[in-house]
Structures are given as structure tokens and as C-alpha cells.
Amino acid sequence: MKAFVANVSAFAREEDGVALSEYxxxxxxxxxxxxxxxxxxxxxxxxxxTNWSGWFLVLDDATPAG
Structure with a gap:
């Protein structure tokens, strides 16, 4: 447990660790x-x-086939 606390404390003291935490x-x-x-x-x-797709379907149906 002491090793874990020491690692966390070292991480917090380092500027890179603080910057990483902020990011x-x-x-x-x-x-x-x-x-x-x-x-x-x-x-x-x-x-x-949904409304746009319905509008395009209406336009497609209104176009003459040929």
C-alpha cells in the first residue's frame, strides 16, 4: 500500500503528471x-x-420516366 501511495505522490509532484491529468x-x-x-x-x-427523405421521394415520383 505504501508503494502505491508513493507512486501516486510522485505522479502528482511531476509536472507531466499534472498536465496529463488536466488534459x-x-x-x-x-x-x-x-x-x-x-x-x-x-x-x-x-x-x-425523415422529412427530407420524404421530400426526395415525392420529387422522384413526380419526375417523368423517360
């Missing part, structure tokens, strides 16, 4: 923001794509 926290926030944005806008995007 990992930033990465986690960015990933969480992207997931939240996709989840929030997902229903609207699904509806928009």
Missing part, C-alpha cells in the same frame, strides 16, 4: 459535451432527415 479532465468534458449535444439534437435531426 484528461478537459478531454472528458469535451466528450461529455459532444455526447450531450448529439443526444439533445438527435430527435430533431432524425425528424429532419
Amino acid at each position: 484528461l479532465v478537459l478531454l472528458g468534458l469535451l466528450v461529455g459535451g459532444v455526447i450531450g449535444a448529439v443526444t439533445t439534437a438527435g430527435g430533431s435531426l432524425s425528424t429532419a432527415w
